[in-house]
Amino acid sequence: xxxxxxIITDPPYHNHFKNTSELIAYVCVTLNSVNLRFRRMxxxxxxxxxxxxxxxxVETVQWGxxxxxxxxxxxxxxxxxAGNNTAKFQHADVFFYLTGNDVVTDxxxxxxISSAGLGIAYVSxxxxxxxxxxxxxxxxxxxxxxxxxxxxxxxxGAQHDGEGPARSISGHPGAANCPFSGGYLMSYVRDGPQQHxxxxxxxxxxxxxITFRGSTCWALLSKKRLHSPGxxxxxxxxxxxxxxxxxxxxxxxxxxxVLGNNSECKVRCEHRVTKEFYKEQRLYRAIYTYRSELxxxxxxxxxxxxxxxxxxxxxxxxxxxxxxxxxxxxSARPKTVVQLQ
Numbered sequence: 001x002x003x004x005x006x007i008i009t010d011p012p013y014h015n016h017f018k019n020t021s022e023l024i025a026y027v028c029v030t031l032n033s034v035n036l037r038f039r040r041m042x043x044x045x046x047x048x049x050x051x052x053x054x055x056x057x058v059e060t061v062q063w064g065x066x067x068x069x070x071x072x073x074x075x076x077x078x079x080x081x082a083g084n085n086t087a088k089f090q091h092a093d094v095f096f097y098l099t100g101n102d103v104v105t106d107x108x109x110x111x112x113i114s115s116a117g118l119g120i121a122y123v124s125x126x127x128x129x130x131x132x133x134x135x136x137x138x139x140x141x142x143x144x145x146x147x148x149x150x151x152x153x154x155x156x157g158a159q160h161d162g163e164g165p166a167r168s169i170s171g172h173p174g175a176a177n178c179p180f181s182g183g184y185l186m187s188y189v190r191d192g193p194q195q196h197x198x199x200x201x202x203x204x205x206x207x208x209x210i211t212f213r214g215s216t217c218w219a220l221l222s223k224k225r226l227h228s229p230g231x232x233x234x235x236x237x238x239x240x241x242x243x244x245x246x247x248x249x250x251x252x253x254x255x256x257x258v259l260g261n262n263s264e265c266k267v268r269c270e271h272r273v274t275k276e277f278y279k280e281q282r283l284y285r286a287i288y289t290y291r292s293e294l295x296x297x298x299x300x301x302x303x304x305x306x307x308x309x310x311x312x313x314x315x316x317x318x319x320x321x322x323x324x325x326x327x328x329x330x331s332a333r334p335k336t337v338v339q340l341q
Contacts, residue, residue: 001044001210001218003126003156005031006082006092008054012067012100016139024053027098029231030142033298036310037149037185037196041203044210048152051090051222069101070113071120071134078132079122091221093127094155097134098144118144121151123159123166124209127217131155141245142233142297146185146196153186157209158202161187166205173208175201193264193311196295234300234308242294243269257302258293265296265308 007027017023031050038046063073074097082095089095105117121133133151137144158175159166161184165174175186178201183189186202198206210217239255247253250271258268273288295311296302302313309317 001046002049002220003046003094003152003218004049004051004090004092004220004222005094005096005152006052006054006089007050007096007098008056008078009098010056010069010100013098013137013139014055014100016100020053020055023055026140027053029233029236030137030145030148032230033142033145033233034149034152036298037198040198041206043207046156046206046210048094049220049222051092054089067101068104068113068115069099069134069136071103071105071117075120075122075132075134078134079130082132083129093131093217094125094152095132096148096152097132098148099134099136100139101136103134103136119147119151121154123154124157124169124172125155126157126209127213138245140237141242142237145233145298150185153198153202153206156206157212158186158198158205161199161201166209169209169212171208171212173201173204175199175205177201193262196310232299233297237297239267239300242267242297246292246294247271247290257296257300257308259302259313263302263313265300265302265311265313267294267296267300268292269294 009023014023017026028050031048035048038048063070063077078095078097082089102115103117103119104113104115107114119133119135122130125131133155135144135147135151137147157166157169157172160180161175161178161182162180163175165172178184178199180187181189182194182199183191184194184197184199184202186199189195239257240253243253243255246269253269253271256268258266260266268291270289270291273290275286275288277284277286296308298309300308302308305316306313307316
């Protein structure tokens, strides 16, 4: 099954790139990484196909200001914008808004605005008028891969792990048998390589909803396509560039790939600070090391003929997939879900 996806971007996002071709190439690489997370799906197998990118210059779908995008307010406007322009957007099965702004949400406990949000999507919205989702990504750094996969998981029918069936789909299996604490992609627990994988419950739900929507949903309707070679984030961005992004005001930043238990890949970022102080009329120098660890991007080299894939160091696959995209006339941390009633 091929799920056609159309991407819309805002100025804070696409202004990072020199031109539209660079933007499209980056989105292709991002979706290649997202596609890895759907590899375990069987009967049907699923592949995301990029069918277009729009550089939205006036932010027609955004609700928010001063560098913020409010999730539940924006997704409503996004739904109307996408629904009123289906032909323009290649009759895509999924319409996704990538933003360079900070996604904010309403805190369920306090009612205040919280910056803890990363994205939002309608559960089981695939091939309906609720086929939209959104997520933030630091353009050029592939930080949104997990968010995009999580939100598309919602659109394809996956509830958060631990939740019951979606009320909008008759017979929906739900995810009650997979605990939220398991730390898979459809939870917010980020501890271990399973955070890059869908749980068995997620796979079952997506398989059910895709089958439920039927073959008319999957029919390929896009026309223009541009072939792009299979590339992945770990081949496009150096470890040092990622660490310098983490410590932008530091000069002596170092980066190294480290392997943990069960060959889990991490990127260790460090910078040192030397401080001088006097004690008993003597000058002392102390060196402080500040350290953080990042998740390794897909296809980061981790040994002889080995690469990191979904957080684990593995033998490098011999076959590299490709991705197809098309250009429109205007082109040249997961959280809240909206439940369909």
